[in-house]
Amino acid sequence: MPRRMPGEPRNTPRTDAARPAPRRGYVLAALVLIGALLMVWLYAQAAGEREQRVRQAEFVAQTNEIAMLLRQRLLHYELALRGGVSLYWSVSRPTPRQWRDYVGGLDIERQFDGLLGLGYVPYLRRSDLEALQLAMREEGQGLFQIRPHGAREAYGPILMLEPQTIGNRSAIGFDMFAEATRHEAMAAARDSGEVRLSAPVDLIQRGRDGRRNGLLMYAPIYANGIQPSNLAARRAAISGWIYAPFHARTFIDGALAQLGAGEALRIVDIGEGEAGMVVYAAPGFTDGPEAGVLRHSDTLDVYGRRWRVDFQSPVVGDGAAVGGYSSDLQTTVAAGVVVSLLLFAVVLALAHTQSRAERLAEAMSESYRRSEQRFRHAMLYSGSGIALLDGAGRIVEANPALARIVGAPPQALPGTAFADSFVDPAVEVALGGEQAGPTTLQLRRSDGDIRLVELVHTAVPGDIGSDVAALVQVDDVTDRLRAEQEVRLLNRTLEARVEQRTRELTLANHELESFAYSVSHDLRAPLRTVEGFSRLLGERFAASIGPDGQDYLARVRNAANRMDALIDALLKMSRITRDPLQHADVDLSRLAGDVIADLRQADPGRVVEVRIAPGLHACGDPALLRNLLQNLLGNAWKFTGARADAWIEFDADPHAEVAPGRVALLVRDNGAGFEPAYASKLFRPFQRLHGADEYEGHGIGLATVKRIVERHGGTIRAEGVVGQGATFRFTLPAPGSDGHC
CATH class of the missing domain: 3.30.450.20 (PAS domain)
Structure with a gap:
């Protein structure tokens, strides 16, 4: 470039020297723009990350609230269990009515969402089970059956479960001590002396969704209501458990619905290791990563179980906008315009979080005040x-x-x-x-x-x-300890009396067997001799002894035959009390029809109207029940022989007060009847209210009927009017709802 020489005019154009200034401005503007865009981008990124953290904090707070509500619900279940334990401590062994009243007072369906009932499970050894079954039979509750069947060292059957829904009734008698998962939870409650929760199990009852998956909570009951201080003593003193079954899905869905939470969660019972069983999984829960979804896991120790709770938030907006910005140039430029809105959203979110924290603090203060009030009332009353x-x-x-x-x-x-x-x-x-x-x-x-x-x-x-x-x-506890001492003394006296009565009963049974043997062998030989020689005398010397002698010999032979029949009847009645019972579901209607068919075949000339109600069933020995109906219906058939309009009825007794597990029946006719004053003599052996010339018989049939009914734990009574017929009312064990005895 040529230099300007001295004397050269200064207004000569210098275009190349004048351009750098605007270029530097453009560059600065560009730098400012770039810096501003960079700041907007950084701010947008920071704001997005900050909002993400706030969402995560809110989500964690929500999950903590859910976890706290789950604990509170389990605590309510625990309080119901401990109330049942207190009831057992106060009355030793509540009756089914007392237990029903206690559970009914809890109002389970409204106050305990998901809870299926409250039950009592005794801890029984083999001898205890036999004693319980005998006691329940003596109380009229029938035979208490254990499922699954089989001899074991110890049993934990469900004895009482309220309220008595269909599902709860089907659970009665189930031996929970025979199932590994339930056994583990029951043993943990027994050894620790605290309420314990089981691992997920298949319940006997179905939930609202038709599934059986659920959990069981157990509270131990110790003898005398005192919890021993060491493990060995607790195992020796355990007398049973109060337990509560509940469906996991109903239990957790109720908690989520109460909070109005949209979170999906999954609960896994991890036990001692990492892998575990799923207690509950929401329908929308997924394991894989998903844009716009927050996740949080927490571990809860609940009543001896270790739960891992995995929370998942609902999807919020487009997954690409989780950070609050986009990589697109238009979104980046728009971020500068909406940065104030983002800041406002952050502040609003923080204010919202603070408001929620204040409400939570206020709720905790109110909860503390109510807790203090409950404590004061508990002390006062x-x-x-x-x-x-x-x-x-x-x-x-x-x-x-x-x-x-x-x-x-x-x-x-x-x-x-x-x-x-x-x-x-x-x-x-x-x-x-x-x-x-x-x-x-x-x-x-x-x-x-x-x-x-x-x-x-x-x-x-x-x-x-x-x-x-x-x-x-x-x-x-002065009065209670004194009463317990008196009960122990009475128990020792009672045991001595029972032992003495057992010895006397054993001797009486031996004497009865000896008597039956004598009757069957020693008495029949002379009878056969009398009958045989009477027959020979009548055949060989008929001409010598004359008509009167023949009549006398016929009477002797008839008397010998009647005595032989009486011996047969006496032996049959003796066998009824000795042979073991065989329990089965017996169709009494069909059995009565067979007996009536045999009677019609033996006496085809009779016209008798017979009414047999359909569907009558009982639980008992089929052979003995057939013998019972043969005697009752046979008596009705015999004593209506003099009536042309004879009728016989076999039906359920509509006026009887039936105990649980029993069925009331009656056999009615319009025959000869009897004097009501002599009704007590009907069931005694060889007692007859009619002469042998009027109606044949030995006087053993109704005595046999009474023994059969009593062997089945029932009662029988007779009603009658002379000339208007008789009615026999009796009770027998009823078959179970599943058709088994």
Whole structure:
């Protein structure tokens, strides 16, 4: 480029030197634009990441709320179980009616969503099972059958389960101790003394969705209502469990519906290892990664089980917009315009989170207030004495029940040393630890009376600035322990009496067998001799003895034949009490039809109207029940012989009060009848209300009927009017709902 020489005009155009300024501006503008776009992009990215973290935090908070609600629901189940345990402690063994009233008071269908019922499972050894079956039979409840069948060292059958739905009734008698998963949970509850939850099982009952998958919760019951302090003692003292079956799907769906949560979750029972069984899986739950979906997993320890809870949020918007921005240039430029909106959304989300946190804190405060109120009411109205102690063992607060036990006014107890009321020095040991189970100690009342009390001590945290350090519960068990001692003495006396009666019954049975042998062998030989020689005398010397002698010999032979028939009847009645029963579902209607058909064939000239109700069934020995119907229907056939309009009816008894597991029946006719005053004689052997010349018979049939009915655990009674017929009402065991006895 040529230099400007001196004297050259300065206004000469220099185009190349004037261009760099605007180029530098363009470059700066471009740099600013690039920097601004870069800042917008970075801000958009940061805002998107921040919003993602907020969503994750909200999602985790929601999952924690769900987990807390699941724990609360399980806690409600636990409280229902512990109430059942308390009932068993208070009355030793509740009747089915008491158990039904307790469960009905819980209002399970409304208050415990998913809970199928509340049941009692006794722990039975083989001898205990036989004693229980005998006791239930004596109480009129029929034979208690165990499923699955088989001899085992110990049993855990379902004895009571309320409410009595169809599914719950089908579960009665199921031996849960024979199934591995249930056995494991029951053993864990027994060994720990705490409520324990089972692994997923197939329940006997079906849920609302028709499935059987569910869980079982068990609470142990120990003998005398006292939980032993060591493992060996707990295993020896276990007497049964209170248990609650519930369907996992109904249980968890109810919790999610209560919160209105849209999260999908899966619960896996992982036990001791990593792999486990699925307790619940929502229909929309997936394992693979999915755009716009948040995931969170948590581990819960619930009643001896370890659950892994996997949460999955619903899909929000387009998966490509999870970070709040797009790689497209138009989306990037628009991000600068909407950056304030994104910031507002973040602030709004934070405000929303804070609002939810405040509501949660308010709910927790209200829950704490109600918990405090429940505690105060529990202390005020509890039948057990309760006191709060400070670190030095002085009473800070006591309820009226403790004042009644100690025999002092309630206002005089605060500030006094709790241990001063006890004679037993072991109270210092009981109050020294963090927690002490039930301990029986001697307490001296203010009037000098010595009482036996049961003391339970546990350390409790007090409020900030409070001096409360422990809580004690005192129950006066003097009367109960004395009553238990009296019961033990009575039991020993009763056992001695039962042993004596058993020996007497054994001797009587041996004498009866000897008598039957004598009847069958020793008496029949002379009868055959009398009958044989009478027949020979009549055949060989008929001409010599004349018509009167022939008549006398015929009477002798007839008497011998009647005596031989009486011996046969007596032996049959004896065999009824000796032969073992064979239980089966017997179609009584068909059996009665066969008996009537045999009677018609033996006496074809008779016209008798016979009404047999269809569908009559009973559980018993088929041969004995046939014998029963042969005697009852045969009697009705015989004693209606003098009537031209004879009728016989076999039907269920519509007016009888039938105990559970029993069926009431009747056999009615319009025959000769009998005097009501002599009804008690009908069932005695050889007792006849009609002469042998009027109606044939030996007087054994109705005595045999009575023994057959009583061997089946039933009763029989007769009603009649002379000339108007007789009615025999009796009860027999009813077959089960599944057709088995």
